Amino acid sequence: MNNNLELQEKVLSIFSAYLVQNGHRKTPERFAILSEIYGYNGHFDVETLYEKMKSNNYRVSRATLYNTIELLLACNLVTKHQFGKNLAQYEKAHGSKQHDHLIFTDSNEVKEFCDPRIQQIKTTIEELFDVDIQHHSLYFYGIKKSKS
Amino acid sequence: MNNNLELQEKVLSIFSAYLVQNGHRKTPERFAILSEIYGYNGHFDVETLYEKMKSNNYRVSRATLYNTIELLLACNLVTKHQFGKNLAQYEKAHGSKQHDHLIFTDSNEVKEFCDPRIQQIKTTIEELFDVDIQHHSLYFYGIKKSKS
């Protein structure tokens, strides 16, 4: 709990610095949205975020949600996923270990995992193509083996 | 060229067998679409496919394209990508080495690469989670290093 509060403060200051550095205004909506997002643990979509904030009596528009998430993506406080559907899913990105995803196609359940070899591949690709890799996405899609 | 013809015959027979086994009908549209797709080399979206077939005087509807692609995905003759956008991109899957993608975020250019370590990660995950992995997607997003 205390950890969570510290995390909130930390990301708020990161966001604040980002906004200033890029000539964006520090509006209450932006900070409320960031705070709301960092209260979640799993993945969420924009509609869910919208409903949650509405039910907390916070007046936001979907347009502002999309705009703000765009900013949060730009400063790496949020990551975006598209698990094969047309619905974008988001996730807080700071204060949690970088991880990838395993999707069970029968149940739509999503598991997270970490494997250091992905970083090695990244390094190889950066050298091979003379590129700076900013982020990656790795999804495995599978079904549970029978419990027999 | 000859290779291409052989490939076409091969995938047509795979598709044919799949349709029979699953109680689907072998319509001319389905084979025309598969054939069209295997004439391409890079990625394509449904609208592009639609325009191409129209301009070849082949009468198809978008609905049939979506339906047929669904079947082709099911029998692994086509793969689907969502490079962070809401536009689904597709690619033939048979007769080409399995590969992953590097996307240049400044130019939207897409490069392909192969790295055996991804298969090793896959094996690890299968054991760790007791899962059969059917497919995966790995994208790296980056920008070219300055040419200086």
Added chain:
DNA sequence: TTCTTTGCAAATGCTTTGCACCCAG
């Protein structure tokens, strides 16, 4: 005050669906 940001609603664009007709089996 100035100009970015917001909320709302309309518009956009990809994909899905409904339905009458068609045709593969």
Added chain:
DNA sequence: CTGGGTGCAAAGCATTTGCAAAGAA
């Protein structure tokens, strides 16, 4: 024949956009 498949157009749905009003700097 019969039920699945097709084309067309309309509907769905996530996301984007236009614009007047609000408010951060």
